[in-house]
Amino acid sequence: MMLSVAQCRAARALLGWAAAELASTAAVGIMTVHRFESGEPVRQASLDKIIAAFSTAGVTFIEAGAASPDGGEGVRFVPS
Numbered sequence: 001m002m003l004s005v006a007q008c009r010a011a012r013a014l015l016g017w018a019a020a021e022l023a024s025t026a027a028v029g030i031m032t033v034h035r036f037e038s039g040e041p042v043r044q045a046s047l048d049k050i051i052a053a054f055s056t057a058g059v060t061f062i063e064a065g066a067a068s069p070d071g072g073e074g075v076r077f078v079p080s
Contacts (some may be wrong), residue, residue: 005036005039008050010075011059011077014075022053025053061073
């Protein structure tokens with residue numbers, strides 16, 4: 001699964017997480033989060049950890065064209 005910068009920021013907003021909280025929860029460096037959200041490339045392993053942290057917190061990602069009313073990408077929060 002690919003994660004866009006917009007989805008990452010939206011997921012953080014849904015959870016009320018600062019970049020530092022995402023970094024801590026995902027066990028990646030804060031600079032990794034900043035680089036990714038600035039559009040710079042990051043290692044796939046780091047991206048996988050970020051996605052897993054969001055998923056564990058109840059965030060699901062909607063890919064463009066998939067189950068989205070406008071066909072665009074998005075995020076959804078399903079509290080446990």
